[in-house]
């Protein structure tokens with residue numbers, strides 16, 4: 001069996017960072033990073049406004065997340081319903097509702113396998129989807145059909161929906177990042193995803209600020225799919 005496609009986190013282009021951070025703070029003021037985190041992050045490259053913008057979380061408002069969903073390539077009705085049913089699995093534990101529409105959908109799903117920068121499985125994070133042009137996808141489920149195994153709907157659709165809800169990767173937590181061998185990760189993601197060492201450092205090797213986390217006290221290596229391949233883990 002071929003290796004499963006890994007999730008490729010999608011970040012906004014730099015020229016949208018500041019506006020997107022403003023939107024996130026309007027929607028949920030709790031997206032503001034703690035002062036200590038801002039202070040630690042102010043050094044380094046980029047303007048100070050951009051440095052702060054990337055520390056802002058992208059969670060939706062606390063009154064619940066009700067988003068409309070559209071498909072960009074006209075999949076059959078049974079596939080559309082199956083994808084949306086898996087997205088709505090989040091409603092079992094959270095105030096979440098995804099509803100299909102053909103008019104101006106907020107979540108836009110494509111199934112593209114090319115070009116390389118669009119292929120694969122990914123979603124923009126939380127309120128960032130509002131900064132994507134309306135004719136472009138906010139989520140990609142490469143080559144999903146009704147023949148795709150149910151286990152992949154569980155593994156991929158629910159995972160990418162988690163990103164749409166504003167959840168970053170569990171594997172970005174420090175205690176999990178520490179288990180990753182930087183050289184192996186740079187080699188792996190360079191070969192499989194075409195990422196530069198800098199992109200691997202940003203996407204895989206930089207832990208989330210622990211203070212901005214809402215979830216469990218300890219990282220859960222089995223949570224919504226860390227997607228870190230064995231090839232990247234430091235051997236003991």
Ligand SMILES: [Zn+2]
Pocket residue numbers: 007008009159160163169227
């Ligand atoms: Zn992911």
